[in-house]
Amino acid sequence: MVQTLHTLKPAKGSSRSRRRVGRGNASGMGTYSTRGSKGQRARSGGRSGLKLKGMKRIIEALPKLGGFISLRKKPGEVQLSSLLKHFVDGTTITKKDLRVKGLVDIKDRHVKVIGTETVNKKFTLIGLTASAQARAAIEKAGGSFLAKKA
Numbered sequence: 822m823v824q825t826l827h828t829l830k831p832a833k834g835s836s837r838s839r840r841r842v843g844r845g846n847a848s849g850m851g852t853y854s855t856r857g858s859k860g861q862r863a864r865s866g867g868r869s870g871l872k873l874k875g876m877k878r879i880i881e882a883l884p885k886l887g888g889f890i891s892l893r894k895k896p897g898e899v900q901l902s903s904l905l906k907h908f909v910d911g912t913t914i915t916k917k918d919l920r921v922k923g924l925v926d927i928k929d930r931h932v933k934v935i936g937t938e939t940v941n942k943k944f945t946l947i948g949l950t951a952s953a954q955a956r957a958a959i960e961k962a963g964g965s966f967l968a969k970k971a
Contacts, residue, residue, distance in 0.1 A: 897929030901936030901955050910942040916949065940964065 822828065842854040856863040899919055907922045908914060916932050919925045925932050934951040940962040948969035951959065956966065 894930060896931035896933040896950065897925040899924050899932060899934050901934060901938045901940060901958060904934065904944060905938065905940065905942060908942070908944065911944075912942075913945040913947060914949070915947045934959070 840850065840855070841848060842850045845851045853863065861867040903924050904914065907924065908918075912918075916925065916929075919932060920927055932949050934946065934949055934955045936952075936958075937954050938958065940958045942964075943962055944959055944964040945967060946959065946964070947967045949966070951966065959966070
């Protein structure tokens with residue numbers, strides 16, 4: 822059968838008929854109309870006055886000191902082991918190369934190389950920063966770090 826606008830139906834079990842309260846006891850929702858008996862919430866307009874009643878508890882539950890969230894973006898991190906796995910000896914690596922290989926996200930503005938592995942390949946890293954251990958390992962293997970190309 823061809824599916825057109827007039828033949829569309831919701832998935833089985835996804836929709837329910839609305840609750841018709843106050844339509845007699847035979848409906849199962851008569852007399853008190855699902856509001857229980859007496860009390861502020863049983864009366865008309867009774868729920869609207871309760872909005873701020875629990876505010877004190879909400880305020881008490883919040884931590885007194887919320888801490889600090891920096892707006893400065895953290896750099897994307899790349900492990901030394903990933904560089905060894907994805908790049909051959911003597912490669913010049915830029916942020917764009919890392920994005921193409923899927924090692925960093927496109928939204929990462931800065932990229933930092935981290936890790937403590939021993940490096941046996943010579944890499945030239947352009948426009949990337951590194952942790953002290955990663956920098957030492959790369960430079961020990963004969964690699965180098967260069968500033969961004971102009």
